[in-house]
Amino acid sequence: ALLGTGLCHVGAEAEGFGQDARTSPPVALFNWTAQLVEETYTNITQKCWEFFVDLMRNVTVSELCEWKVISRPYSLLQACLEDWADHLHYGYPNALAEQYIFQSHHRYFHNCTLEHQALFDPPEDVLLAMIIAPICLIPFLVTLVIWRSKDGKAQP
DSSP states (O other), X not given: OTTSTTTTOTTXXXXXXXXXXXXXXXXXGGGOOHHHHHHHHHHXXXXXXXXXXXXXXXXXXXXXXXXXXXXXXXXXXXXXXXXXXXXXXXXXXXXXXXXXXXXXXXXXXXXXXXXXXXXXXXXXXXXXXXXXXXXXXHHHHHHHHHHHXXXXXXXX
């Protein structure tokens, strides 16, 4: 039931286990071992990845670097990985989720370059001048204000 078509919609609760409401489900979630949780999360993350790959089939090569086009599949992959980790109390971020995120970047987005040049800090001498110049102006401006106010006339 967990791996059905609504895989990435954690908010929708699975309906029953085919048993009467007064009986216990076959496996109580709070009694799961760490190994069973990890195995379940591994299987679900594989389904999340397959769903992402299926969505990316609709994206052309020229659109791979356009955020408006890829944001939905990418966000759904991230949400699926994060929501199921949260649902299973597995912890997020985790190594498996990171592996799928890195795999998505390597497979689909490795040729994307920045359209705009990246901004860098200026050289140290320019940065130092930009910091010291305003600091040196402060005593000069204070002196100017005091000197102009010494004539005793009220300023309009």
